Amino acid sequence: MKRKINLNEVTAKEPIKVKTQIQSSQVDLPKEEVSKSSPFNLEIEVRRKPVGYDVKGKVTGEVELTCSKCNKKFTHKVEQPFHYELMPTSEIGGGQIKKGDLDIKFSDETVMDLAEVVNEQVLLNLPVKPVCSKECEESTISFSVGEEEQVKEKTEKEVDPRWAKLKELQNKLSEKE
Incomplete structure (x- = not known):
């Protein structure tokens, strides 16, 4: 060779x-x-x-x-x-x-x-x-309207503990507005 x-x-x-x-x-x-x-x-x-x-x-x-x-x-x-x-x-x-x-x-x-x-x-x-x-x-990732809401709810509920304080601060600021 x-x-x-x-x-x-x-x-x-x-x-x-x-x-x-x-x-x-x-x-x-x-x-x-x-x-x-x-x-x-x-x-x-x-x-x-x-x-x-x-x-x-x-x-x-x-x-x-x-x-x-x-x-x-x-x-x-x-x-x-x-x-x-x-x-x-x-x-x-x-x-x-x-x-x-x-x-x-x-x-x-x-x-x-x-x-x-x-x-x-x-x-x-x-x-x-x-x-x-x-x-x-040809496949794509797609959500139906219901699935999209479920994903959004799940991600809003699951806050990484390292970001919890920041999430609390964000919620307080939102309440004041």
Whole structure:
């Protein structure tokens, strides 16, 4: 299993193509978001350009996430094609960022770590608010009029003892008005 690509070996006529599997232990995903993950399959092609490299490929695998609505763990499939330019840091220009600039990565490294490529692509494509199912995505928390009053009464009755004095003061002020 190849883990690194030496960029000095890449030519315009002879790109380097790699199909490999990166173990989940080699990928540094945030544990508070990803409970566990399968090994990731990576297909990557690196081609030299007059300045820099053209990098394209695909990452596939699975991660276990927690639903942001019901808090249930579920499996999320990762099937992410990617394409970007790898440029030397000397090419960083000043000024405004243009639309095409978002597909450029800057680095002066001569070795590309494939585990870092997988890690970056999985992180970029994790859902911001993961949901386990279509039903959970469409569900909303709603109260009927009666339930809303019950919730209001319950919260008014249950005063945290640390705030009791403040609640007494608030009640006295309300009575004076």
